[in-house]
Amino acid sequence: MAMSNKASERGIISQRAHFWFQRLHEGDAVAHLVTLIVASTVLVVTGLLVYELWIDSALSRQKFGWKFFFTSTWDPVFESFGAWPFIFGTLVTSALGLLLAVPVGLGAAIFLAEMAPPKVSSALAFVIDLLAAVPSVIYGLLGIFILVPWLRTSAEPFLNTHFGFLPLFQGPAYGVGFLAGGVILAIMILPYIISVSREVLLAVPPEQREAALAVGSTHWEATWEVVLPYARTGIFGSIFLALARALGETMAVTMVIGNTPQVSSSLFAPGYTIAAAIANEFTEATGNVHLAALMELGLVLFVVTFILNGLGRLLILATAQQGTARE
Amino acid sequence: MNLRANWRKLINVVMLGLSGMCTLLAVSLLLFILGYLVWQGGTAINWAFFTELPKPVGEPGGGMANAIVGSAKLLLLAALIGIPVGLLGGIYLAEFGGRTWSFLLRYATDLLNGTPSIVIGLLAYGILVMPMRQFSTLAGGFALGVIMIPTALRTAEEFLQSVPRPLREAAMALGASRWKTIATVVVPAALPxxxxxxxxxxxxxxxxxAPLLFTAFSNRFWSPGWIQPTASLPVMIYTYAIAPYEDWHRQAWAAGLVLLALILIVNVGTRILLSRRTPWERL
Known part of the structure; x- marks a missing residue:
C-alpha cells in the first residue's frame, strides 16, 4: 500500500516536472523570466559592491569624516589615517599618463582611421588590441627590470641637467617614483585611447571629409578642421574611459612607484597610489580601522571611476548618434 | 600664393607622417614586449617549471606547478560564473529586452566593466573571505567570475544580435516558439x-x-579542495618580481612568458577562427 502510494506520488512529481519542463521548453514567458533574472545579476552585483564598500568603510568614515581626504598621516599603529598622499599619487600618475598617451594615441587613431587602407587599419588595430590584452603584472615586470633602471641611469639625469630649473625634475634619481608610474600608465592606456578614438573617427560620415576636400583643403586640414571637431565629444569620451582605467590600474603601478606615502613636487620622488595602497596593505591590515580606511579608499576609487565611465560612455554614445561640430 | 600652398602641403605631409609614427610606436611596443619576454623567459623556462613546487628561498631550481594548477582552478570557477550569466544575460538583452530596462542593464554592465578589478576583489573579500575567515580558491574564482561577466555578456549579446532576422523569421514561420527559435536556431548560429x-x-x-592578492592569496604548496589559499601564476609573477633574489626573477620571467603566450594564443586563435565565414554567410 505504502509502496504504491509512493509510486503514484513519484508519478505526480515526474508529471509535474515534465509539465514544467514543457513550459520551459515552449513557454516564452518562462525563458523571458529566467534570462531576465540572470541578466539582472549585473545590477545585483553592482548594488552589492556599493553596499559592501559602504558598510565596511563605516568605521573609517565615522572616525575621520571629510578630513580623511585632506590629511597626510597614514599611521596604522596609532590608527590615524589620511588619504591625501594616495590621492595625490593617483592624480599625478594618471595626469602624467594621459599627458603622454593622449597625443600619441590620437595620432595613431588618426592614422588608422583616416589614412591607412581599411585592411591595414583593421590588422594594425588588432595588434594594438593585443597590447591591451597584455596583463598588468607583465607591464609591471617590464617596468621593474627595464623602465626603472633606464629612468634611473639615463632619463632622469638627462631631465635633471636640461630641465632641472623646474621643481618637477629636481632631486635624486631613484628610478621608482611618480615618473615611472606615469610612463607605465601611459603605455597601458595607449591601446584604449587608440581603439576607442579610432572607432569614433570611423563613425564620422564620409560626406564631412568629402566636403572639406572638395573645397580644396589638404588631407590633414580635412582631418584637423572637420573630422576631429565632429568627433570631439567622442574623443573626450575615450579619454575619460582611459582616465578611469589609469586611476584603477593597480599592479604595474604598485611595482614601479616606490610605495612611499608622500607628497612631493618632484616627479622623481617615490610615491603611492590608492590602488597600490589597497594591494599592499590589505592582507597586512591589523586593526579594524585600518581595514575600514582601505575599504574607504576602494569606495573612493569606485565612485570616481563610476562617474568617469558613466560620462565617457554618454559622450561616446552622443557622438555616435550625431556629430558635435559647431554649426 | 604658391608659397602658402607649399606650406600647407608641407604641414599635411609632416602631420600625417607624425600620425604614422605614433602608430609605429604603438605597434613596435607590442613587438618589443613580446621579444623581450621570449628572450628573458625563454632562457629561464625548463621542464621543472611546469612540474615542481617552488623551492625555499636560497635553493635554486623548483617550479610553479602549484600556481599553474591554481590558476586553472580559479579560471574554472570563474567560467562557471561568467559563462552562464554571460550567455543568458546576452540572450535577454538581444532577444527579450525592452527598451528602458535593456538600456539600464547595458549601462550597468559597461560600468561594471570599467570598475577597477581591485575593487571587485574588495567585494569578494567582503562577502566570502570575511565570513569564512580565510583566503580561498572560491573567493578568488568568484572575483574573477564577476570581472568576466561584462565581457562575456556584451560579446554574447553582440553576436546574437548579428544573427540575421530572416533566420529567426524562418524558424517562427515553421511554428517554433520564440524560445525554441532562440535555443535551436539563433544560439547555434551565433555560437562561434x-x-x-x-x-x-x-x-x-x-x-x-590585483583581486587575487587578498582573495586567493598565495600558497607555497599544493592547495587541495576549494577553500584554502592557492597560488596562481599572476600573483607568483608579482611576488617573485619584487623579491630580491636573482633566481626568482628568472622564474618570474618564465611565468610571464607562459602567461602571455597563453593569452596571446587565445586572442589570435579566436580571431583566426572568427575570420572564417560565419554559418549564415555560407548558406
Whole structure:
C-alpha cells in the first residue's frame, strides 16, 4: 500500500516536472523570466559592491569624516589615517599618463582611421588590441627590470641637467617614483585611447571629409578642421574611459612607484597610489580601522571611476548618434 | 600664393607622417614586449617549471606547478560564473529586452566593466573571505567570475544580435516558439562568436592579479579542495618580481612568458577562427 502510494506520488512529481519542463521548453514567458533574472545579476552585483564598500568603510568614515581626504598621516599603529598622499599619487600618475598617451594615441587613431587602407587599419588595430590584452603584472615586470633602471641611469639625469630649473625634475634619481608610474600608465592606456578614438573617427560620415576636400583643403586640414571637431565629444569620451582605467590600474603601478606615502613636487620622488595602497596593505591590515580606511579608499576609487565611465560612455554614445561640430 | 600652398602641403605631409609614427610606436611596443619576454623567459623556462613546487628561498631550481594548477582552478570557477550569466544575460538583452530596462542593464554592465578589478576583489573579500575567515580558491574564482561577466555578456549579446532576422523569421514561420527559435536556431548560429567572446573573457581574467592578492592569496604548496589559499601564476609573477633574489626573477620571467603566450594564443586563435565565414554567410 505504502509502496504504491509512493509510486503514484513519484508519478505526480515526474508529471509535474515534465509539465514544467514543457513550459520551459515552449513557454516564452518562462525563458523571458529566467534570462531576465540572470541578466539582472549585473545590477545585483553592482548594488552589492556599493553596499559592501559602504558598510565596511563605516568605521573609517565615522572616525575621520571629510578630513580623511585632506590629511597626510597614514599611521596604522596609532590608527590615524589620511588619504591625501594616495590621492595625490593617483592624480599625478594618471595626469602624467594621459599627458603622454593622449597625443600619441590620437595620432595613431588618426592614422588608422583616416589614412591607412581599411585592411591595414583593421590588422594594425588588432595588434594594438593585443597590447591591451597584455596583463598588468607583465607591464609591471617590464617596468621593474627595464623602465626603472633606464629612468634611473639615463632619463632622469638627462631631465635633471636640461630641465632641472623646474621643481618637477629636481632631486635624486631613484628610478621608482611618480615618473615611472606615469610612463607605465601611459603605455597601458595607449591601446584604449587608440581603439576607442579610432572607432569614433570611423563613425564620422564620409560626406564631412568629402566636403572639406572638395573645397580644396589638404588631407590633414580635412582631418584637423572637420573630422576631429565632429568627433570631439567622442574623443573626450575615450579619454575619460582611459582616465578611469589609469586611476584603477593597480599592479604595474604598485611595482614601479616606490610605495612611499608622500607628497612631493618632484616627479622623481617615490610615491603611492590608492590602488597600490589597497594591494599592499590589505592582507597586512591589523586593526579594524585600518581595514575600514582601505575599504574607504576602494569606495573612493569606485565612485570616481563610476562617474568617469558613466560620462565617457554618454559622450561616446552622443557622438555616435550625431556629430558635435559647431554649426 | 604658391608659397602658402607649399606650406600647407608641407604641414599635411609632416602631420600625417607624425600620425604614422605614433602608430609605429604603438605597434613596435607590442613587438618589443613580446621579444623581450621570449628572450628573458625563454632562457629561464625548463621542464621543472611546469612540474615542481617552488623551492625555499636560497635553493635554486623548483617550479610553479602549484600556481599553474591554481590558476586553472580559479579560471574554472570563474567560467562557471561568467559563462552562464554571460550567455543568458546576452540572450535577454538581444532577444527579450525592452527598451528602458535593456538600456539600464547595458549601462550597468559597461560600468561594471570599467570598475577597477581591485575593487571587485574588495567585494569578494567582503562577502566570502570575511565570513569564512580565510583566503580561498572560491573567493578568488568568484572575483574573477564577476570581472568576466561584462565581457562575456556584451560579446554574447553582440553576436546574437548579428544573427540575421530572416533566420529567426524562418524558424517562427515553421511554428517554433520564440524560445525554441532562440535555443535551436539563433544560439547555434551565433555560437562561434559566443565561444570566442567567452574565451576572450577568460583570457582577460587569466592575467588579473590585483583581486587575487587578498582573495586567493598565495600558497607555497599544493592547495587541495576549494577553500584554502592557492597560488596562481599572476600573483607568483608579482611576488617573485619584487623579491630580491636573482633566481626568482628568472622564474618570474618564465611565468610571464607562459602567461602571455597563453593569452596571446587565445586572442589570435579566436580571431583566426572568427575570420572564417560565419554559418549564415555560407548558406
Amino acid at each position: 562568436g559566443i565561444v570566442t567572446g567567452m574565451l576572450l573573457g577568460l583570457a582577460r581574467i587569466a592575467g588579473e592579479t
